[in-house]
Every structure is written in structure tokens, then in C-alpha cells.
Amino acid sequence: xxxxxxxxxxxxxxxxxxxxxxxxxxxxxxxxGLCNDACHYYLSIGEPDLVPTYKADRLRNVWKxxxxxxxxxxxxxxxxxxxxxxxxxELADTAxxxxxxxxxxxxxxxxxxxxxxxxxTARAMLTAIGRIPEGLQKAIATHLEARNNMGVSDSxxxxxxEWLDEQLCDELEVEGPVIPLDKQGARVMYLVNAxxxxxxxxxxxxxxxxxxVAGESWTMSTDYWDVTNYAFFSGxxxxxxxxxxxxxxxxxxxxxxxxxxxxxxxxxNALRWEAENWLGQVFPFRVCGFVEPMAxxxxxxxxxxxxxxxxxxxxxxxxxxxxxKGGILEEPRYILSKAVIDFREMLPNRQNSYCCGGGGGMxxxxxxxxxxxxxxxxxxxxxxxxxxxxxxxxxxxxxxxxTEVSRKYKLGAPVKNLCELVADAIIWPPKL
Amino acid sequence: MLQHLTHEIGTPILVLLYLLxxxxxxxxxxARDIASNPKGELWRGTVxxxxxxVAPWKLASTRKHWTRYxxxxxxxxxxxxxxxxxxxLAYAPGLLSVSVRRLxxxxxxxxxxxxxxxxYRRANRPEMRVISSPDDYIALAMVxxxxxxxxxxxxxxxxxxxxxxxxxxxxxxxxxxxxxxxYIYYPFARYFFGATFARRGVID
Numbered sequence: 103x104x105x106x107x108x109x110x111x112x113x114x115x116x117x118x119x120x121x122x123x124x125x126x127x128x129x130x131x132x133x134x135g136l137c138n139d140a141c142h143y144y145l146s147i148g149e150p151d152l153v154p155t156y157k158a159d160r161l162r163n164v165w166k167x168x169x170x171x172x173x174x175x176x177x178x179x180x181x182x183x184x185x186x187x188x189x190x191x192e193l194a195d196t197a198x199x200x201x202x203x204x205x206x207x208x209x210x211x212x213x214x215x216x217x218x219x220x221x222x223t224a225r226a227m228l229t230a231i232g233r234i235p236e237g238l239q240k241a242i243a244t245h246l247e248a249r250n251n252m253g254v255s256d257s258x259x260x261x262x263x264e265w266l267d268e269q270l271c272d273e274l275e276v277e278g279p280v281i282p283l284d285k286q287g288a289r290v291m292y293l294v295n296a297x298x299x300x301x302x303x304x305x306x307x308x309x310x311x312x313x314x315v316a317g318e319s320w321t322m323s324t325d326y327w328d329v330t331n332y333a334f335f336s337g338x339x340x341x342x343x344x345x346x347x348x349x350x351x352x353x354x355x356x357x358x359x360x361x362x363x364x365x366x367x368x369x370x371n372a373l374r375w376e377a378e379n380w381l382g383q384v385f386p387f388r389v390c391g392f393v394e395p396m397a398x399x400x401x402x403x404x405x406x407x408x409x410x411x412x413x414x415x416x417x418x419x420x421x422x423x424x425x426x427k428g429g430i431l432e433e434p435r436y437i438l439s440k441a442v443i444d445f446r447e448m449l450p451n452r453q454n455s456y457c458c459g460g461g462g463g464m465x466x467x468x469x470x471x472x473x474x475x476x477x478x479x480x481x482x483x484x485x486x487x488x489x490x491x492x493x494x495x496x497x498x499x500x501x502x503x504x505t506e507v508s509r510k511y512k513l514g515a516p517v518k519n520l521c522e523l524v525a526d527a528i529i530w531p532p533k534l
Numbered sequence: 535m536l537q538h539l540t541h542e543i544g545t546p547i548l549v550l551l552y553l554l555x556x557x558x559x560x561x562x563x564x565a566r567d568i569a570s571n572p573k574g575e576l577w578r579g580t581v582x583x584x585x586x587x588v589a590p591w592k593l594a595s596t597r598k599h600w601t602r603y604x605x606x607x608x609x610x611x612x613x614x615x616x617x618x619x620x621x622x623l624a625y626a627p628g629l630l631s632v633s634v635r636r637l638x639x640x641x642x643x644x645x646x647x648x649x650x651x652x653x654y655r656r657a658n659r660p661e662m663r664v665i666s667s668p669d670d671y672i673a674l675a676m677v678x679x680x681x682x683x684x685x686x687x688x689x690x691x692x693x694x695x696x697x698x699x700x701x702x703x704x705x706x707x708x709x710x711x712x713x714x715x716x717y718i719y720y721p722f723a724r725y726f727f728g729a730t731f732a733r734r735g736v737i738d
Contacts, residue, residue, distance in 0.1 A: 121565040123726045125558075130719040133665045135655075136595045136602065150661040159665060172669070172711050180713075181667035209731075210595035212606075213716065214583060214723035216730075375734060379566040388571055429573045429735035453736055454594045 104231065109185050112227040113168060119223040127220060128165050130213040131155060137217070140210035142456045143200050146479035154207035157196045158217045161224040164189060194233050197224040199470040204422040204457035226337025234336055235467040241332040242341055249348060250328035252296035260324065262299050266307055270314070274530065280314045284356070285321035291358040292322050293329035293349065295366045295498045308525035309364055309392055315530055316404040326352035329369035335463030339380055346377030353387055360388045362395060365519045367421035367461070367497030371428050391424055393496050396524055397433040400440050407527040412442040416523070417490035419448065419481070419504060420455035421497035434496055437520055441527045446488040456481050460503025475510050478503065482511035493517045537624035540699045544706030551710035552718055559722065572733040579732015583724045605648045612645015613677060616684040620702045623687065635688055642685045649678045673712040680705055
């Protein structure tokens, strides 16, 4: 049973999050069911309790009990429910385990109901009373402690960058540094996903190579370099704000004009669209996902690509946080049209792309792994239909999820970030 | 007499309750959305979001389930016609020429069929039953009854007319409490959707 203090805390968080937008979404749903087909969980698994409205109703019913006229006096009539242990359990299973907040249902709702907003409010309430999956909570705690979500120490970071720099200098046959650290007055500060430093340096090397070849004035900060923000998934606005603040401080200290992020869907959404709201101030620099300058480099002729170096069929998965919720929809297609020979679209795509199943911090919540993979069936079917031999994407969480999906559903298609394909296709040294 | 009572008591109650609802909504703080360098134009996105109701091809769900859109359009057209009919019968019955009467009858009959299909689907499909509360069934049943009595009234059946205005009166008072109130929130929810995603350059 939740203590009365827990209930009060959860309801207080609900009250704090009850903006005009949320209130309108609570009222406007007519339970028409048109959003059912929008959800990859429902389409892949087929259980009725996976339809978006049912999931939103786990919180909407609590809201009705506390705010709706009929719900307060006649709860059974409108399905209003008291926030008791059973409701909290259902809310937790739904908000953490069967919704990635991908927003596809939002785009398919004729009324404009923002189920994504409802679920993120539920997550904030659950986080406030400690009903947050351990893995997600650990990632946030590690981030707050070490200033990156993988707990990479400062010396390990410097050693890794030094080693990567040597590799790149050898490959490009140039004098370093290819990856400048703390370069005061650089135009761009580049943030990476912590897993690039710890496990997957190829992406960072590819991005560094692209920026070097383009002659970009850029740097990384040793004060703060992690683009991820898992508090964005948990609804912990205080932690999310702190993480955003570190990026702001590092960029301000270096005096950069732009902050670019490696290909990380939620990191992009958090820093590009949400951080200024959390901080209550407008950034004195431009924020970009790396896909945007990559497209600009190609368009402006700052890098030249040979698409024959990526000769197999390639398809592209739109990360929800960067595409549907972030607005980067055409740049990846432009890049692929120049970097590969045979680009094949999945259907549907762009705003209507299906979530891969790895969004919403799902990869950090191992207790829902089975459901996460089952929910990806629709995405696996989409990929299979293209007969692509490489799946390109632009997000580390999507990359991890799709790699697992490719293995489990026997798709035989490795997954790559866009910058890896671009780096492979770069003509260097330039032909005279 | 009854028809006048229905409107002169029911309508002010409805308006007052909706005003209260709107005051509650507008007293909530708006979510902050100050991200710099928006990628799209707000006005274009919000207009686009608001007109989706008459542009079903813009939504994948209505493109896919176009019969549901037709059903939605027919059902709501009938409801609006039926509400208008209650005012015409009360205050300007002379407007109901034979041809107008026939046209309204066709609209109401089609709306009844569409509403019936909606009720059937809600009661029969597991994915609809799990999201339905008594209000979802009763609100729809009440609208169907309203349409049915409107039809009977148009056909000139006396008891049908009495029932029609009794139901109309109940309907006016019940509406702001039930899910039927959704249309008051529609422009707000669509505007918020349009504003959020237009700034991000996702819709234009």
C-alpha cells in the first residue's frame, strides 16, 4: 500500500504538471480508438490493454477522481479511480513498460490529445515516489555524480580521446589534434553519447573525421561532454535541468557559437527543445544535432562523398525523438542520397515512422526487455520488407535496440549511425 | 411551451457550465516553450492542426480508416442538424418546408446508422471495451435517443416531439459533464499540438 505521504507526493506532482496543455488532453479524448493502430506495442503484441487510450487512462482516471466534476462525485460512472496500490502498479507497468512516449499516437489523434505528455507526467509522479526502474534511476544517479551517464572518469576520458586522436592522425596521415580538447574560441562545442567514449568509439571517430575534413573549428569540453539526459525520460525535472545546465556552462566557458550533439535522439530532444524550458533562459548559442551540419557540409561542398563505397541497399529508421518530436526529417534523407547508392525508404516513415521500441529509456529498464523486443515486430517487418542490408539510424538507443532486433528477428542487417556511412564515403585526401 | 422552456432554461445552463470549464482550463499555467531558433512557423502549424478535421488525408489514422471518418462526419452532421432542428421547431417552424424536412430526415437517419455502428463497435471490440466507461455508452445512447426522437418529431408524431424536447433539455444540461464536452476542448488541444510541433518544424 502506498503511504498517504506517497499518495500526496504523487498528486502534488500531478498538480505541478497540470498545465493548460495537459488539462486539454485529459478532457479532449473521446475514446474513439483511432489511435489504436498508431502504437507499435498494440500492433506487434495485440493485447487490448496496449492501446494508447488505455495507457493514458491509467493516469486520466486518477486525474478524473481529483479534478473532474463527475469523477469526484460519481467516480464509477466515468471510470475515475483513487490513487491506490493497484493503480500505482498499473501506472508503473504502463508508463515504464509499455509506452516509449514515441508520440505516434499524438500525430494520429484527430483531437490532438498528447498521450506522450500524459505518460511523462505519470513517470514524473512515479519517480517522485521512488517507483522508478532501478536501471533508469542508476543511469541518472551516475550522471549526476560523474557528469556522464557511464561513470567515465576525467582521466579515462582524456586517455580515450588521446588514443582516438592518434588513430585518426594515422588514418588521415595528418598532424593532430583531430579531436581538440578545451579549445578556447572554437566555433563549435561537440557533445557525445557517453557510450561512444566507453564502448563505441567508431561513431566519435567518424564524426571527428568529418569535422576535420570539413575544416571545422570545433572542440570538446573536458568539463562536460555527455549529450545524454536520462532524467528527460524519468520526468525528474530537477536532474534534467542540472544536466542541461552543465552543457550551458561548458559552452559558455569555451565561448562557442554552436553546440552540436552526436547522433543521440533523446539527447537532441532534451537539449534542443526542452533544456531552455527547464532552465528558464534562452541559450546564447545555436544547438544542432550532428545530422544537420553533416547535411550542410555536403550541400556546401565542404566534404565530398563517393557513394560507391556504400554499395549495398540501405534503409533509414527515423528516431522518434529526433524526427517526429525533433524536426530532423529531411536531412538524413539528403545525406543518404549522397552517401549510399541504394537508399530504400521504410513505409511509413518520417512523422509516421514506427518506434523501434528502444525509446523512452527502455534499454535501461531490463525488467521490460522481453516486451521491448516483442513490440519491435512491426519495425522488424518494416525493415525486412525493404530487403536492406544496412539499417541506418541517427540515435544510439535506436542503434542498440535495432541491433538486438536484427539479431532476434534474423534480419541480417547491421545497424549504423549516419556519420559512419558518411565517414566511409568521404573522399580524402581531396582529388586535385 | 415545452420547446421554449427547454431552450430558455437548458441553454443558459449549458453556456454557464461551459464558461466555467473554460475558466478552469485557462487558469492553468501554459507549458513553457521558449526553445530558441524554432524550425517552423507557429501560425502555419496551428492553422494546419486546426483544419485537420476537414482534411482527413492529413492524418494516417483517418487515411487508413476512411470509413470511420465518413461515419464521424455523418454522425456529427446529424447531431448538429438535430440541435438546429430543436431551435427551428421552437422559434421558426416555418423554415421547415417539405424539401428541408426531407433533407433533414435523411441526415438524421444516416446519423442514426452511424451512431449505431459506433455503439456496436464500442460494445463488441475488446480494444474498445477496455477504454469505455459507462459515460462512453450512455452519452452515445443519449445522442442516439436524441436523434431518434428528432426523427419522430420531424415525422409529425406528437409524443415523439414531447420526448424530443425533454431529451433535448436533459442533453443540454448533461453535456458539459459528460464526454460530449470534448468539442469545447478540441480547438485548444489541436492548437497546442500544432504550436508544439510547428515550432519544431515537424508540421507545417
